[in-house]
Amino acid sequence: MTCIAYHRPTSLGAALELAAENPDARFIAGGTDLLVKLRKRVHASPAALISLRRIDELARVEVGECLRIGAAVPLADLAVNEHVRERLPALTDALATFGSRQIRNVATLGGNLGNASPGSDAAPPLLVHDARLELRSTSGVREIPLAEFFRGPGETALGAGEIVTAILVDGPSEGAVSVFFRKSRVSMDIAIASVAVLLEVDGTRCTKARVAAGAVAPTPLRLEAAEAALEGTALDEAACAAAVASVDAAIAPISDVRAEEWYRRHVTAVLLRRALMRLAGSTAAVPTGGGGVS
Amino acid sequence: MSEPLDSGTPRDTLSRRSFLKGAGTVAAAGGVLGHPAHGEAPAAPDQDGPETIEGTVEVELNINGETVQVEVEPRTTLLSALRHRLQPPLTGSKEVCDRGDCGACTVSIDGKPAYSCLQLAVDLKGKEIRTIEGLGTPERMSPVQDAFCEHDASMCGFCTPGFVMATTVCLEKHPDADLDKIKHEISGNLCRCGTYPHIFTAALDARDRMREDR
Ligand SMILES: Cc1cc2nc3c(=O)[nH]c(=O)nc-3n(C[C@H](O)[C@H](O)[C@H](O)COP(=O)(O)OP(=O)(O)OC[C@H]3O[C@@H](n4cnc5c(N)ncnc54)[C@H](O)[C@@H]3O)c2cc1C
Ligand code: FES
Ligand code: FES
Numbered sequence: 001m002t003c004i005a006y007h008r009p010t011s012l013g014a015a016l017e018l019a020a021e022n023p024d025a026r027f028i029a030g031g032t033d034l035l036v037k038l039r040k041r042v043h044a045s046p047a048a049l050i051s052l053r054r055i056d057e058l059a060r061v062e063v064g065e066c067l068r069i070g071a072a073v074p075l076a077d078l079a080v081n082e083h084v085r086e087r088l089p090a091l092t093d094a095l096a097t098f099g100s101r102q103i104r105n106v107a108t109l110g111g112n113l114g115n116a117s118p119g120s121d122a123a124p125p126l127l128v129h130d131a132r133l134e135l136r137s138t139s140g141v142r143e144i145p146l147a148e149f150f151r152g153p154g155e156t157a158l159g160a161g162e163i164v165t166a167i168l169v170d171g172p173s174e175g176a177v178s179v180f181f182r183k184s185r186v187s188m189d190i191a192i193a194s195v196a197v198l199l200e201v202d203g204t205r206c207t208k209a210r211v212a213a214g215a216v217a218p219t220p221l222r223l224e225a226a227e228a229a230l231e232g233t234a235l236d237e238a239a240c241a242a243a244v245a246s247v248d249a250a251i252a253p254i255s256d257v258r259a260e261e262w263y264r265r266h267v268t269a270v271l272l273r274r275a276l277m278r279l280a281g282s283t284a285a286v287p288t289g290g291g292g293v294s
Numbered sequence: 295m296s297e298p299l300d301s302g303t304p305r306d307t308l309s310r311r312s313f314l315k316g317a318g319t320v321a322a323a324g325g326v327l328g329h330p331a332h333g334e335a336p337a338a339p340d341q342d343g344p345e346t347i348e349g350t351v352e353v354e355l356n357i358n359g360e361t362v363q364v365e366v367e368p369r370t371t372l373l374s375a376l377r378h379r380l381q382p383p384l385t386g387s388k389e390v391c392d393r394g395d396c397g398a399c400t401v402s403i404d405g406k407p408a409y410s411c412l413q414l415a416v417d418l419k420g421k422e423i424r425t426i427e428g429l430g431t432p433e434r435m436s437p438v439q440d441a442f443c444e445h446d447a448s449m450c451g452f453c454t455p456g457f458v459m460a461t462t463v464c465l466e467k468h469p470d471a472d473l474d475k476i477k478h479e480i481s482g483n484l485c486r487c488g489t490y491p492h493i494f495t496a497a498l499d500a501r502d503r504m505r506e507d508r
Contacts, residue, residue, distance in 0.1 A: 006347040006368030006416060014345075035371075035412050036393045049368065053417065076406075100482020101460070102400060102409045187481045188395070 005048040012057050012136070012165065015050055019161035020138045022048045027163060029053065029072045030106035032099070033115040052110070058165060068134075069167040071110025075122075079104060088169060090125035090178035090196045098122075100188050110164045113149065116156045116219065117190075123150070123220035124196035125180045127212035131169045137162040150219035173208075176200045179278050181271045182214070185258060191215045192259040195271035199230070199279050206235050211243070216251040216268050223250045226272065240276050244269050353416055357384070358428030366415040373399045373410035376425065386426035386455045397483030400456035401425050407463045407482070426455040429462060437507070438462045441500035442493070449487035457483050461497045465504055473498060 007025070009015040019025060025048035028034050037043045052058055058072035063083045078084050079095035098104055098121050112122045113133070123146070131146045137159060146167075149157050158164070182194035193215050200208035209230035211223040225246035233239035253264035344351075347368050355362055355375070364379045373392070376384045388398035392411045399410040402424040410425075430436035435443065438461050448454040457480065464471060464479035471479065476497045485493065 004348075004368055006414070008345055008347070008417075010345070031412055031414070032394055035414075039393050045369075051417070100397070101464075101479055102397065102407050102412075102482040103394065105406045105408060106412070188484070 004045060006051065007048060008051045008054050010054045010056075012055055012163075015052065015055060016136060016138045016161065016163065018048075018050050019163065022050070023160060024048065025050050027052055027114070029108040029111040029114075030074070030103075031111075032103050032107045033111055033117075052108075052163075058110070065171050067169045067171070069109060069169075071164045071166055072108045074105055075099075075107050075109070075112075076101070076104040078109070087172045088125060088129050088178070090128060090180040090198065091122065093180035094121045094125050094182070094194075094196070097182065097187075109167055113146070113167075114156065114158070114164060116150055116152075116154050118153055118218055118220060119190045119194070119215035120220055121180075121182060121191060121194060121214065124194050124212040124214045125178065126167060126169070127220060127222055128178055128196045128198035128210035129169050130210070131167050133164050134166040134168060135159075135162050136165045141165075143168070147222055150221075152218050173200055175202065176208075177279050178210075179275050181275050181278075183267045183271060190258065193253070193264050193267040193271060195268060195275050197272065197275040197279060199235070201235070204234050206230050206233055206239075209243075211272065213247075213251060213268055213272075216253040216264050218252070221250075223247060223272075225250050235276070240273070243276070244273050247272055347416055351416065354419055355415065355423060356421065357423045358425060364415065368414065368416055370415045371411050372401065372408075372413040372415050372418060372423070375415040376401075376410065379415075384425055384427050387459075388452050388455055390452060395484070396453070396456070397460060397480075398453050398456040400459040400483060402459060402463050405463065405466070407460050409482075424459075426459055429458065436462065437503040438465065438497070438500040441496040441503065445492050445496040445499060447489055447492040447496040449489055453483060453485040453487075453489075457485065457493055461493075461500065465497070465501050469501070469505060469508065471501060476501075 007018050009018060024046055026034065026046040028049045029052045038045060052072045055072065058070040060070045061073060061081055061083065062068040067083060067087050075095055075098055079092065085092045099107060109122055112120050126146050132143050133146055133149055135142050135144065135158065138161060144157060151157060176198060178196065178198035180196040182191040184191050191214055194213060196212045198210040199206055209227045211226040212220060213223055214220045226243040229242040229246055230239055247269050248265055251265065251268055253261050255261045350365055350367055352363050352365050355364055362380065364375050366375050366379060370379065373387055373389055376387055377389060387401055387410050390396045390398040394409050394412045400407050401410045403421050430439050438458050442448060442454065442458055460480040460483050464476060468475055473494060476494065
């Protein structure tokens with residue numbers, strides 16, 4: 001191996017051309033996953049790195065009908081962004097405990113999603129908000145739902161030379177509330193399990209429910225059975241219990257140094273129960289009583 | 295530290311200071327991207343730094359208010375540049391995990407705390423870098439350094455420079471931080487000796503001293 005080239009384009013167009021010309025290159029944003037993986041030799045040294053840090057288009061949050069979060073905005077900036085707080089409360093929850101101050105100062109959403117860790121903390125909140133990703137390469141631009149982006153641990157729908165340019169979330173619906181809970185062993189540790197929930201309530205009826213979980217399957221995933229158990233109900237105790245009971249069949253956790261499989265199953269159910277109880281305060285409809293799981 | 299123990303190194307003459315200086319993961323050519331490049335002449339950096347960097351380049355860094363030139367490769371981390379490339383080296387920032395897990399290498403970049411082991415030196419031209427060496431001297435310590443000494447906030451001391459930097463930046467940004475805020479802001483730093491209670495006492499005392507100085 002001779003030396004690696006480090007490209008620092010200042011425009012998106014230049015970055016995409018560099019990626020097309022250097023099929024073995026890797027993108028680097030905050031580097032908090034990539035540099036660690038290179039250090040641990042999870043990846044071989046790439047022939048070239050293409051830095052996304054000097055591209056203004058990726059570093060902006062644009063607010064309109066749709067919230068457009070540039071893929072390379074540092075998480076620390078998103079954590080205090082009022083539009084993110086207002087429209088994506090579950091993401092603000094996740095960012096509050098994400099890594100550490102030092103990590104949040106440099107890490108990005110594009111990197112978190114691009115890394116495709118099953119335990120990504122940004123993914124469950126974005127999944128419950130039906131986020132879409134804008135992907136770009138020299139052959140053009142396309143949009144895909146985040147739910148279709150993850151293909152397995154470290155595997156994504158990104159094509160060769162393709163980059164995540166933005167995370168898109170449509171404007172908030174009236175009466176939507178969302179929350180994110182995670183369980184980890186210590187601070188700065190990856191989640192044992194995490195759960196995000198979004199509820200839309202019309203009067204006393206739940207018109208839309210979204211539930212997603214992290215660290216309990218090969219990819220972050222939506223828990224559609226739990227959503228079905230909640231939608232159309234008055235979010236009464238029976239509906240919540242049915243949603244919690246549906247979790248076990250929907251997840252496929254592993255046992256590792258952080259937790260055993262059975263414990264991850266248990267914690268996921270507990271987190272969903274807690275999330276529903278927390279949302280009770282903001283939606284009138286959810287019953288506050290009766291833990292069941294604890 | 296890199297000497298094998300049977301090499302006849304006069305271990306008992308090693309002072310605590312030289313031990314601390316040499317300690318950390320041993321990686322003299324430390325960097326994350328594999329092998330060092332061979333013998334390219336340093337390229338002259340342009341205003342914002344060249345768009346593509348290959349091999350060895352000279353980068354201008356602003357460290358503790360001084361402008362220094364360092365020869366680095368793209369893979370060279372700031373931590374490695376400080377400890378192994380600078381002349382004289384700045385070894386106050388400790389190399390412990392070298393992968394963003396412990397905080398011992400914490401420095402301030404443009405007033406924000408950063409793990410210097412996860413920063414590429416070539417990215418830092420024009421940024422204001424502050425290391426533990428820039429805070430105070432043994433004769434005239436900064437309020438945070440002073441409070442750490444007074445409250446015995448270190449045992450082996452490996453985590454201490456990182457904690458002092460993280461605490462300093464936290465208190466500069468949040469002069470009225472309460473204990474919960476301080477804990478939140480410095481949770482990216484770990485102390486294996488478990489001196490946390492002393493660290494928190496020191497941080498609160500430093501906050502009060504800094505308030506009085508305002
Ligand atoms: C101490 C520590 C604590 C951490 N804590 C957490 C935590 O609590 N929760 C959590 O979820 N993660 C955590 N992480 C993991 C990591 O910090 C996050 O995943 C982070 O968001 C990665 O972003 P980055 O910009 O640093 O990514 P990088 O390391 O720059 O990139 C990661 C991957 O994504 C690719 N990539 C980057 N940007 C793009 C893009 N725009 N388009 C396509 N591909 C792209 C890169 O090529 C690379 O493969 C932690 C890491 C460390 C070291
Ligand atoms: S040495 Fe940088 S975080 Fe541990
Ligand atoms: S004093 Fe030993 S690691 Fe903190």
